[in-house]
Amino acid sequence: MFNRLRGIILGLSVLVFCFPAYGNEISREKIKGLDEQVQEIKSDVLDIAEELNQLEEKLLYPSNTQVAVFVSLVSGETFLLDAVEIQLDGKPVAHHIYTFKELEALQKGGVQRIYTGNILAGDHDLLVSVMGKSQGGADFQKMERFKVNKDVGPKIVEVSLAAESITFKDR
Secondary structure, three states, X not given: OHHHHHHHHHHHHHXXXXXXXXXXXXXXXXXXXXXXXXXXXXXXXXXXXXXXHHHHHHHXXXXXXXXXXXXXEOOXXXXXXXXXXXXXXXXXXXXXXXXXXXXXHHHOOOEEXXXXXXXXXXXXXXXXXXXXXXXXXOEEEEEEEEEEEEOOOOEEEEEEEOOOOEEEEEO
C-alpha cells in the first residue's frame, strides 16, 4: 500500500512539475510572437509618421511659396558661433542658439535648415545677425542685409558664416 501511495505521489509530482515547464514554453513563444508584432507595429508607425511629416510640409509650405534658409560655416573657420537670428521683410522668423555639438557639426561641414516658410513672389529683405566669440575670446556681432528674389517654385537660400563676413547664396 505504501508503495502504491508512493507511486501515486511520484506520478502526481511529475505531472505537477511538467505543467509549469510546458506553460513556460508556450508563454515564451507567445511573448516572442508579441515582441515581433510590436516591432512590426513600431516600424509601421515610424513609416506613417515620416509620410505625415512630408505631407504636412507639402501642405504648410507649398512649392510655389516655399522658402528655406540654410546656415553653414565657411571651411576652416575657428570662431565660436553663439547664435543666429534671421529676419525676413523686417519680421523675425528664426533665432537659434547653438550647442557645442551643433557648432562642431557645422565646423565639420554640416548645414542647418534654420527656417522654412512661405513668401510671395518678388523681392524680399533678408537680415542675418550673427553673435559669437572670436578665436581670442572677444565677443562679436555681425549683421548683413541681402535681397532675396522669389520666383514661382521653391527658393533655397544658403547663408555662409565667417568671423569676418556673411555670404549669401541664392538658389
